[in-house]
Amino acid sequence: MRFLILLQFISISIGTNQDDLPGHMQPIGSHRPPEESILVINSVPDPLEFYEKYMGTHTPVLMKGAIAGTPAVTKWINDEYLSDSFGEEPVDLEVGKKENRTGDTDETTMAEFLKRYKSEDIYLVNDMPMGMQQEWMVPRCLLCGGYTEYFNFCYIWFSSGGTKSVLHTDAYQNLHCLTSGIKEFVLIPPEYIEIIGPEHGLQGYYDIDVEKVNMTSHPGMMEVPWYYVRVEPGDCLFIPFNWIHHVASHGRNLGVNIWWSWFEFQRKKCPEDLSEVPPFMPLAQFKLRPExxxxxxxxxxxxxxxxxxxxxxxxxxxxxxxxxxxxxxxxxxxxxxxxxxxxxxxxxxxxxxxxxxxxxxxxxxxxxxxxxxxxxxxxxxxxxxxxxxxxxxxxxxxxxxxxxxxxxxxxxxxxxxxxxxxxxxxx
Structure with missing residues (x-):
C-alpha cells in the first residue's frame, strides 16, 4: 500500500496539473462527497447496549438530545451565570482559534475569559473546573459496567465560534457533548491512518492545513472516505479510539468531552434490571483517573x-x-x-x-x-x-x-x- 502511494505521489509530481487534483488547496473533505451518515439515534442506550453496539465494535454514534434539559444546557448558555457561579475558577486559554499544537497559551480566570472571548482570537481548552462538575451530567450509557472507573480526563472547550482543530486521533474513547453552538465533524475510519501519511512526531495529529489541503504532499487524502457529523446543543457524539477527526465550531460554542481508557465491560457492576440505571449522574460523583x-x-x-x-x-x-x-x-x-x-x-x-x-x-x-x-x-x-x-x-x-x-x-x-x-x- 505504501508503495502504491509513493507511485501515486510520483505520477502527481510529474504529469498532473495540481489544479486538477480533487480537493487540492481546498478545505478538508472537498476531495469527494461524504459517505452515508454514521449511526444517529434519538435515545441514550443502556451501558451494556452502548458497549456491545458501539464501544466494543469501534462504531461512532450520534445520540441526539442525550443531555437535553440538563443544567449545563439550560444554564451555561448564559455568560452572566457562568461568571457569577464559576468566575474565580482558573482556566487555560489557547491563543488562536485555528489549532496547530504549537501555539501560545495563557492562564486566566473564567470571569476574565468571559470578558475577552467575543473580541479576541482565544479558545478556552481546560480540564473541567471542579466547581462545574456538579452541574455536568454523565449520561446513562456510561453509568455502570466499569466506564466511570476508567474516566481519564474531562475537558471543556469554549469559544465564540470559528475554531478549527487539526486532523488528529485520540488515544482514548471519547464522548463529546455540546451545550451551545454547532460543531461539524469530519470523521475518517482508523484503517486510513497510514494511507493519509505519517503523523507529526507520532503525536496523534497530521501536518495538514485543514483549510487548504495540499494533495501533492498528502496524496493519500484523495483516496480517503469520510463522514460528516453535525452536532447541536444537547447532542453527544461518541468517537471511538483511533478514529481520525477534525472539528469546526460555529457560534458561541461550549462543549465538553470525557475521555476514558479501554476496559472489559463488567455486567456484575450493573443492576440486574438495566432500566434501573438513572438517566444522569453528576460528574462530581466520580473520580477522574488519568493513571x-x-x-x-x-x-x-x-x-x-x-x-x-x-x-x-x-x-x-x-x-x-x-x-x-x-x-x-x-x-x-x-x-x-x-x-x-x-x-x-x-x-x-x-x-x-x-x-x-x-x-x-x-x-x-x-x-x-x-x-x-x-x-x-x-x-x-x-x-x-x-x-x-x-x-x-x-x-x-x-x-x-x-x-x-x-x-x-x-x-x-x-x-x-x-x-x-x-x-x-x-x-
Missing amino acids: KQILAMFTDIARDDGYAYAEDLLATLPPEYDKETMLHVFDLLDPGCNGKLLVSKLLDDEFLEERYQVLRAFIEPSDIEDQYEDDMDDDGPISYNNNDDWDGDIQVPSEAEVNKFVKRYSREVDGEDRDVPTSHNEL
Whole structure:
C-alpha cells in the first residue's frame, strides 16, 4: 500500500496539473462527497447496549438530545451565570482559534475569559473546573459496567465560534457533548491512518492545513472516505479510539468531552434490571483517573506470562526513547523489576495512583524545570516533588504532559485493542 502511494505521489509530481487534483488547496473533505451518515439515534442506550453496539465494535454514534434539559444546557448558555457561579475558577486559554499544537497559551480566570472571548482570537481548552462538575451530567450509557472507573480526563472547550482543530486521533474513547453552538465533524475510519501519511512526531495529529489541503504532499487524502457529523446543543457524539477527526465550531460554542481508557465491560457492576440505571449522574460523583491509561498501556503490551517488557514498549516509541530510558520508566513503576513488570500489580488502585505520580515527575523534565522556576519565591520553591526516585526538587508535571507520552505510545500500537484485565487471575 505504501508503495502504491509513493507511485501515486510520483505520477502527481510529474504529469498532473495540481489544479486538477480533487480537493487540492481546498478545505478538508472537498476531495469527494461524504459517505452515508454514521449511526444517529434519538435515545441514550443502556451501558451494556452502548458497549456491545458501539464501544466494543469501534462504531461512532450520534445520540441526539442525550443531555437535553440538563443544567449545563439550560444554564451555561448564559455568560452572566457562568461568571457569577464559576468566575474565580482558573482556566487555560489557547491563543488562536485555528489549532496547530504549537501555539501560545495563557492562564486566566473564567470571569476574565468571559470578558475577552467575543473580541479576541482565544479558545478556552481546560480540564473541567471542579466547581462545574456538579452541574455536568454523565449520561446513562456510561453509568455502570466499569466506564466511570476508567474516566481519564474531562475537558471543556469554549469559544465564540470559528475554531478549527487539526486532523488528529485520540488515544482514548471519547464522548463529546455540546451545550451551545454547532460543531461539524469530519470523521475518517482508523484503517486510513497510514494511507493519509505519517503523523507529526507520532503525536496523534497530521501536518495538514485543514483549510487548504495540499494533495501533492498528502496524496493519500484523495483516496480517503469520510463522514460528516453535525452536532447541536444537547447532542453527544461518541468517537471511538483511533478514529481520525477534525472539528469546526460555529457560534458561541461550549462543549465538553470525557475521555476514558479501554476496559472489559463488567455486567456484575450493573443492576440486574438495566432500566434501573438513572438517566444522569453528576460528574462530581466520580473520580477522574488519568493513571488508568498506564494500566491500559502496559496491558496492551503484556505477554502471555502476564508481564510487560521494556523492549516491547520501546519498540512502539519514537527514536528519542532509548533502552536506558525504558528501563528507568519500568523501575519508577516497580523498583527493581529490571524491565519486566507484572501487570497485575497495576490492578491495585492505590499502588497505581502512587506510581503514576512518580512517573509524572519523569516525563518531560525540561518542562518541569521551567515550571519549577516559575514557582520559586524568596524562600525557595512553593511546592516540589520530594520522591526518592527522582534527583532534584522538581515540580510535578501536568496530566497533559503524561498524556503526550501515552499518545506517542498508543499511536504506534497495531490498533488491536486488548481487554484490560479485571483480576489477577485473568493474567
